[in-house]
Each structure stands twice: as C-alpha cells, then as structure tokens.
Amino acid sequence: MADKFDKIRNLFPVTKKFVYLNHAAVSPTPRPVAEALRQQVSEQLAYGGRAEDLWEKRAEQARRQAAKLLGAKPSEIAFVTNTTHGLNLVARGIQWKRGDNVVLPQVEFPANVYPWLSLQSKGVRIKFVPEKDGRIRLEDIERSIDRRTRLVAISFVEFLSGYRNDLKALATICHSKGVYLVVDGIQGIGALKLDVKKAGIDALSAGGHKWLLAPQGTGIFYCRPELLRQLEHPMPGWMSVVGWQNYYKFEYKLFDSCRRYESAQKNLLGLCGLLEALRLFNRLGIASIERRILALTDYLCEQLEAHGYRVFSPRGDREKSGIVSFYPKRRKAEAVWASLLKRGFVTSARKGRIRISPHFYNTFEEIDRLIHALSRGRS
Numbered sequence: 001m002a003d004k005f006d007k008i009r010n011l012f013p014v015t016k017k018f019v020y021l022n023h024a025a026v027s028p029t030p031r032p033v034a035e036a037l038r039q040q041v042s043e044q045l046a047y048g049g050r051a052e053d054l055w056e057k058r059a060e061q062a063r064r065q066a067a068k069l070l071g072a073k074p075s076e077i078a079f080v081t082n083t084t085h086g087l088n089l090v091a092r093g094i095q096w097k098r099g100d101n102v103v104l105p106q107v108e109f110p111a112n113v114y115p116w117l118s119l120q121s122k123g124v125r126i127k128f129v130p131e132k133d134g135r136i137r138l139e140d141i142e143r144s145i146d147r148r149t150r151l152v153a154i155s156f157v158e159f160l161s162g163y164r165n166d167l168k169a170l171a172t173i174c175h176s177k178g179v180y181l182v183v184d185g186i187q188g189i190g191a192l193k194l195d196v197k198k199a200g201i202d203a204l205s206a207g208g209h210k211w212l213l214a215p216q217g218t219g220i221f222y223c224r225p226e227l228l229r230q231l232e233h234p235m236p237g238w239m240s241v242v243g244w245q246n247y248y249k250f251e252y253k254l255f256d257s258c259r260r261y262e263s264a265q266k267n268l269l270g271l272c273g274l275l276e277a278l279r280l281f282n283r284l285g286i287a288s289i290e291r292r293i294l295a296l297t298d299y300l301c302e303q304l305e306a307h308g309y310r311v312f313s314p315r316g317d318r319e320k321s322g323i324v325s326f327y328p329k330r331r332k333a334e335a336v337w338a339s340l341l342k343r344g345f346v347t348s349a350r351k352g353r354i355r356i357s358p359h360f361y362n363t364f365e366e367i368d369r370l371i372h373a374l375s376r377g378r379s
C-alpha cells in the first residue's frame with residue numbers, strides 16, 4: 001500500500017526529470033507553492049494594492065505555521081530574507097564590549113561566519129572550535145567558552161558533514177555560563193524536528209529555500225523574548241513601531257514582538273509561497289518527515305558501505321541528519337558529480353566528497369538507482 005509520502009510525490013514535478021538529491025543546496029518548488037505564487041501574481045495583476053490585506057493575512061498565517069513548526073509563539077517569529085539576515089539581527093543587536101568573544105565551529109557555512117567576523121572592528125574576538133571526525137564535540141565548545149564569551153553560534157546541522165549538533169545539551173552548557181546560543185537552522189529546519197523552547201535556543205535563523213521547500217529570499221527568525229529585550233534594533237523602519245499606520249505622528253516605540261524586525265515592506269509574494277510550504281510540513285508532520293528522511297539516509301549509507309564507499313557523515317542515532325557525504329572510490333568528486341548529473345542525479349561535490357541530501361518525497365528505489373549509477377560510472 002502506498003504511504004503518505006508516495007502519495008504526495010506527484011506534488012514534485014522535478015521527479016519527472018531528475019533524481020533530485022540536493023535539498024541541502026536549493027530545493028525544487030512543490031506544486032502547491034507554485035500554485036500559490038501564481039494565484040498571488042494573478043491577484044496583483046487584477047487588483048494591484050487592493051488585495052494587500054489578503055496578502056498580509058497570508059503572511060500572518062505563515063507566521064502561525066512557522067511558529068507551530070518550531071514550537072514557538074507567533075510573536076517570537078519574524079520573516080527575514082535569508083539566514084544571514086537573522087544572524088545579523090543578533091550580531092548587530094548585542095551591545096559588545098572590546099575583548100568580548102564569540103565561539104563557533106571552524107566548519108560553519110560562511111553565512112554563520114561573516115556576521116561575527118565583521119565584529120572584529122568592534123574589538124570582538126572569534127574563537128573557532130575544530131571539528132573532529134565530522135563532529136563538533138560538546139567538550140571542545142565548553143572548553144572554548146571563557147568569561148568574555150557572549151555567545152555560541154552554531155548550525156543545527158553542519159552543511160558538509162551533516163552532523164546534527166545537540167542543541168539542547170549546548171543550550172544547557174551555554175546558559176550555565178551566561179552565554180547565548182544562536183543557531184543557523186537552515187540545514188535542519190524542514191528535515192528534522194526541533195522544538196526551540198524545549199531545546200532552550202536563544203535565537204535561530206533559517207532561509208526558506210533548502211529543506212523548507214520555499215522560495216529563495218524567504219526565511220524565518222526566532223528570538224526568545226528574554227534575548228529580544230536585550231537587543232538593539234540594527235535597522236529599524238517605519239513598520240517596526242507600534243503606531244506605524246499613523247504617518248503623521250512619529251513615536252519610536254518598537255513592537256514588543258519580533259515583528260519589529262519587519263521594518264518596512266515585506267516580500268509578500270515569497271511569503272505566500274512559504275505559507276504553502278509550511279502547511280505541507282505541518283500537515284505531513286515534522287516527526288514523520290524526520291523518520292522518513294532518516295530511513296532514506298540510513299538505507300543510503302548501508303548501500304554505500306555495502307558497495308565499498310566510505311561514508312564521512314557521522315550516523316549515530318542522535319547525530320544523523322538528511323545530509324550524507326561520502327568519498328568516491330576512484331575518481332575525483334567533481335568528476336563523479338558531473339557524471340551523476342549527466343545521468344539525471346542532482347547532488348553536490350563538496351571538499352572531495354559527494355553530498356547527498358534526499359527529502360521526504362524521494363524513494364528507496366531512487367537510492368538504488370543512485371548506487372547503480374555510481375557503480376556504472378566507476379566512481
């Protein structure tokens with residue numbers, strides 16, 4: 001009997017052309033997202049700004065759906081244009097003192113590096129924690145924290161290794177030392193279950209275009225009220241304030257909620273796409289999506305190893321994710337990537353390895369076909 005994931009596969013026309021295994025890069029658009037975008041463009045054609053209230057309502061629905069997915073309150077969510085945007089809200093919002101420092105893994109994607117590196121001009125030091133065997137060890141992070149550390153910035157899931165950081169354990173360590181935990185969530189949100197409250201995260205930012213299957217230029221930012229109250233607003237605007245509808249009286253009173261970060265016009269078109277994507281996730285249930293993705297990647301690793309490939313990604317129960325990186329046996333990763341693409345398999349080549357990142361609509365049969373293509377390509 002077909003399960004719910006087989007049934008929704010037809011929402012992904014990309015499957016007709018490709019075996020798409022690259023959701024850690026840029027994801028294909030599901031049909032309901034594309035239809036929502038089309039619908040909103042039609043409304044813009046027909047009604048111009050007269051339909052704006054409707055689009056704003058959709059944005060608020062998206063906020064509620066995002067809050068539900070993360071276990072947060074809608075007031076704790078702001079829409080951002082990408083992961084970097086949200087991380088900068090924290091990086092530019094903290095009142096730094098010379099000699100403060102930020103702890104982050106050495107293997108972070110640059111999006112979670114430059115917002116912090118840019119603080120060097122304010123006398124803030126960056127302390128990089130090395131990776132060991134594809135893992136970031138809690139004790140290494142703990143050892144790096146000193147009395148001048150203000151925050152730890154880390155990915156939920158590391159983009160190269162796919163290592164899933166234990167955010168709850170990290171938050172406990174951070175909070176016991178009076179340090180904030182700030183998370184780049186883009187490689188985990190949409191693939192793995194995360195309750196930001198239960199984990200104790202202070203802030204999280206995730207762009208929409210990877211595992212969330214939403215348009216590029218959309219993203220969600222969560223901030224714990226206790227941190228929000230401490231942050232300066234780095235880029236306030238006319239829509240950041242409580243009385244923004246009054247154009248003639250100026251009173252600088254920021255919204256108490258994260259809405260303060262939506263400083264001016266929003267990407268309402270992108271957000272209507274994000275809404276449909278979030279609805280899909282909440283309808284399918286993130287726990288069962290996680291089970292599906294982990295079952296697919298477990299199977300992939302088993303097959304890779306059975307065929308003599310060395311898997312780089314840590315695959316213990318609490319450390320695995322939707323990202324699997326492995327070493328080709330004979331040819332260079334770029335050559336393997338190109339030959340897979342020629343055969344219709346979309347993957348990534350990263351640091352001498354092939355990175356595979358399936359989503360819930362991929363199938364076990366597609367994994368078999370990938371393994372077959374690898375063997376045929378003498379990879």
Ligand SMILES: Cc1ncc(COP(=O)(O)O)c(C=O)c1O
Binds near residue numbers: 083109111112155206
């Ligand atoms: C861990 C990680 N963070 C962030 C990004 C992207 O950042 P942004 O959403 O700011 O473009 C990527 C990949 O593009 C990534 O792998």
